[in-house]
Amino acid sequence: MPTKSKIIYTLTDEAPALATASLLPIVRTFASTADIEVDLSDISLAGRILAAFPERLTEDQRVEDGLAALGELTKDPEANIIKLPNISASVPQLRAAIKELQGQGYDIPEYADNPQTDEQKDANARYSKILGSAVNPVLRQGNSDRRAPAAVKAFARKFPHSMGKWSKASRSHADYMREGDFFSSEQSITMADAGDVRIEFVANGGQPEVKKELSLEKGEVLDSMCMSAKALDAFFEDTLQDCKESGVMWSLHVKATMMKVSHPIVFGHAVRVFYREVFDKYGELFDELGVNPNNGMSSVYEKIKTLPQSKQDEIEEAIHACYEHRPEMAMVDSVKGITNLHIPSDVIVDASMPAMIRNSGQMWGRDGKQKDTKAVMPESTYARIYQEVINFCKTNGAFDPTTMGTVPNVGLMAMKAEEYGSHDKTFEVQADGVMRVVDAAGNVLMQHDVEKGDIWRACQTKDAAIRDWVKLAVNRSRQSETPAVFWLDQERAHDLELTKKVKEYLKEHDTDGLEIHIMSYNEAIRFSMERMIRGLDTISVTGNVLRDYLTDLFPIMELGTSAKMLSIVPMLAGGGMYETGAGGSAPKHVQQVEQENHLRWDSLGEFLALGVSLDELGIKQDNPRARVLAKALDKATETLLENGKSPSRKVGELDNRGSHCYLALYWAQELAAQTEDAELAAEFKPLAEALSANEQKIIAEFIEAQGKPAELDGYYHASLENVAKVMRPSATFNQIIDGFKK
């Protein structure tokens, strides 16, 4: 499908989709000067639903399966995809979309709660491929390359976000297990040949029970590790005692959303230990009621509602009695009294720890005041980096966004490279015994003695993914002229296997003149931070967990948010996908458009992704003009940020559309001013002048359009024509952009 000089721009849902109607015409106009086509590929929820039922639609109604086509495209070395945030549909969202489409005359089936008929079953089977995180697994066919775009970094340096001052006498710290956790028990093997293995549990005195069968590739790395429930409980108790003695606040930081099997269990242990007396006394009752501590104390409060008021009061009193002898706990919402142990998803380590570090190492107490905190993170594998950061901030003070360097990340993500993501290979052990990995010939490859309640997991990492990751790191180091550090801990079994491969695959590349290191996590983060405070950049080359953690940690220090990061997936096949800022599809943004025709969506992520998309197209396809466009776009973005032309949240002020107008203006001005391509400059000069001359008029037209309800003819599936009408209200602007001919 794709040819040279083609960029695929994804049509998604909600706010990003609305913004696209405004931005895409501008992008197409500018890109056309470098002979670049910008195609729109529909991967919206509605589009994916319609594509799933072609036989039920009329010829006119049928749509291409955009996602399937893009999936194919990821195998094309020329693929250049700009990927906007899309809906990961929950069931209610799916049903709403179905209803809307049916109302528009599309004969698509219902999503049944309990499918009975073959037809229902068939429909639900198709819908199951649309539900949830259905897009990323298809498109993320590569490792991850994330960095702070130059424009954003420059902006943060000039207009720094606030950073809480650190006291040298801060008592805050990270606390983690020293034994009995995944780190200390990790085992790892590399498959000499492709082969099948099975994960077995053997209860003491019992027969092997196969928990999972896996087909592994030659060179694939398989890890197994175990967290002792007893050690975990003892650790939690120790941390609580320690806080009680030292007077610092207690807080728990896990990743229950992403590590969705192991960490809710870990969270549940914390709940049981903190409220030990409550669970000791009411354990049986809670079991009857279906209380699940893995869901936090909210589960207790919810389930006991069925009890008589007097019993409820008694239990709540018992809960409050715990607070008397336990240390103060960090609050998620001190106004509403929501503690750190209320809901497991409230404190997500990769966001909560940077927030704490940015906030002088403090969290909020019951009285709403900031306090020094013990950040409890049982898994020592990753927790140690936060302690290193905390010690660093105590010693050197808070990071300074105006001078600090940047730490981009190259993350091992391709081919579902696992670390925590091993949901189908993570088990809560049901009895004392042995968990083991056995090959087809019956050889035991790895084995752990386990006790009831222990958490055991295995993780797979494919050789080809590792090899590509090494290549990506070398390329990134070369292109950014920046040292790259592989974060590999020689005391960790998985990392030892990876180190062998890294050393081998590094030989495949020209690393002359590059600075490439292999360091333990603590060394690596310290090295990076020491450089950082000296204004120097350092690429972190990490596994999937650290990718996730670091691309929040450093951006939040550097930029105040991780949403402004450039997220690139260089495909294994050679193409590239440029993801625009995270942040969900923001239903509230759409509501505001519907009510008062103001779109607060910030297309910064799209600007940045487009810059890289153009630049890489230019490099790969020897299209220097594309690179000139890219460079000018980055400068324009920087000017836009500096001039404060990002969308406001308030009606009657500059919104997404107006912001696009400024982007077009600055972009055209940069192109007119640049000297690399005089012909192009001449071409853009009149455009720049026209936009500049009409700036006031255009903005007035944009503002005038606001303040009354916008007439969108659908939420999930508005017609493009109608959306374009709403999103392009400035006749003057449209005329200039559409009138620009090459």
Next chain:
Amino acid sequence: MPTKSKIIYTLTDEAPALATASLLPIVRTFASTADIEVDLSDISLAGRILAAFPERLTEDQRVEDGLAALGELTKDPEANIIKLPNISASVPQLRAAIKELQGQGYDIPEYADNPQTDEQKDANARYSKILGSAVNPVLRQGNSDRRAPAAVKAFARKFPHSMGKWSKASRSHADYMREGDFFSSEQSITMADAGDVRIEFVANGGQPEVKKELSLEKGEVLDSMCMSAKALDAFFEDTLQDCKESGVMWSLHVKATMMKVSHPIVFGHAVRVFYREVFDKYGELFDELGVNPNNGMSSVYEKIKTLPQSKQDEIEEAIHACYEHRPEMAMVDSVKGITNLHIPSDVIVDASMPAMIRNSGQMWGRDGKQKDTKAVMPESTYARIYQEVINFCKTNGAFDPTTMGTVPNVGLMAMKAEEYGSHDKTFEVQADGVMRVVDAAGNVLMQHDVEKGDIWRACQTKDAAIRDWVKLAVNRSRQSETPAVFWLDQERAHDLELTKKVKEYLKEHDTDGLEIHIMSYNEAIRFSMERMIRGLDTISVTGNVLRDYLTDLFPIMELGTSAKMLSIVPMLAGGGMYETGAGGSAPKHVQQVEQENHLRWDSLGEFLALGVSLDELGIKQDNPRARVLAKALDKATETLLENGKSPSRKVGELDNRGSHCYLALYWAQELAAQTEDAELAAEFKPLAEALSANEQKIIAEFIEAQGKPAELDGYYHASLENVAKVMRPSATFNQIIDGFKK
């Protein structure tokens, strides 16, 4: 003078000299079996006095100049010297010794307060070479090699000293200047050729004033650096404010004794800032009284004694008023109310910081309670390592003497290698202007803009010393099979010059299979500590300051004291000097002998030094039997420690002499039991048996001798015969030792 197989044992003063009378016969007996002579060389204060006035003494009275002879010997590659602690005589000590010698009939002159006659002037000139630290400069003709002896380390592992628990929430930390100190201003050059330079001060608008002229060698490194008085004062004020806000105690840690020019000034600044209001109000009066804040608040209290009581009270009230608004200050003696700022020599950083770290990171407050402390150490060059240790202890807990590895040191000390020891090149700047180093041709080699009150200094390091230091590091790494780390900070000018030399001189050695690193101070100490808690050893290869600091820091963690360290000076000429434990000559020990004939002196240092002395003699002179003796001695020392046969402090219990008896017993037993040299074993079997059979009897004889005054016929110059009589009271033991014939 020296021939093969000769060990020079130094006769010094006071307790060590007494102990020598007991130990040396044993040593000679054992050494004789390996054809080793043990010669006694008199470098005692009395001996040095007598050697200075031969023309005034009779033939019989004249003595050899032992120190001069030893000085000569240091140039002999076969030199093997066991150096015991000697008196660094103050004037009162010198006078006492003169008086004693005169009383014994030696016609030596007085030491005149104000020499008038030529004779007096001549005498004082001779005495000036005897006063103070007169021995070490003559003998320390090499770099420094310090390590924890195996026996001592093994003992500490089995019988660990107490270590204060560290709280993860500890607020203690080190605080140091981030700008304006020596580190940030350091400049350094290496002399391409030998040449003269001069240090000049040029006041603004004034003429150059030569402060010092230096003749430098080819390849010599010359540094210059400057500490801003303003920055220093601002730093002190900041630390005080910070403590006031955070509530941690304030403490100052300098090295006013050794850095005897620069650090009293630094100390004085701290005093002036802490008691700012007092010095503001009474500054003129204090000047009149001769108060010197560089001597601490003791100077104020002393000098105001001449004032009327009411004025004294007023000033003391003003002092106390400072405490009201200043943070709590760490106390040196909370019972006596002696603060950290009372006397500059009370808190010596290299001892005080390890003590604080060993003590849970805490010092004592006014109420006698341990508290978290800000350890203020203005000079960032070295202070940073303590912060690294503190962060490490917060993260990993206190060091565990039962499992921790060891960090021996190879220190750059030869040819007076300077860092802080640049007393003749350190200046307190008297006016605003420029301090500079100018070569003979008038070229400005280095220069600093300075302000009145700034502290400027230069330091010299000779090329040959550096070259030898590198060799010593490689040899030590090879012999100990231990990684060696050169502590060289690439952000420090001096270290950059040294790094070039280290890299060059490393090429002169076979480093195959050795692990040799160059790391910044923080990296190096972290690397060493990470290995340490894993039971691994790491050699620190450092300059003279870090040598001094680290050979207290690590030994105090590992052994509970630095006195048990083996201190070797491998001479530049090839010989070796083995220094026995520091700790002064302990006049109180002699008093106890005089009163109740109990010598509490612990000869452990001598045992350890002798072990190395024998071993190195064995290696150098291909004398395997010497090495067998050495190995057996080390084992014997270990047994002695384990069996608790070190001297007691109480009369009627085992003392120095009895301890020597056990050493002889265990040493003989080890030699009888060893299988490397069957002949030697056979030789020692009867000795071991005789000692063992007579153990009770001998010890009884030793104990019996105690309890009454010992008749020493001199303090500085007792006769050897008489001392031998006192120190060898067991006829049974003497008979066995003296009767042992090869």
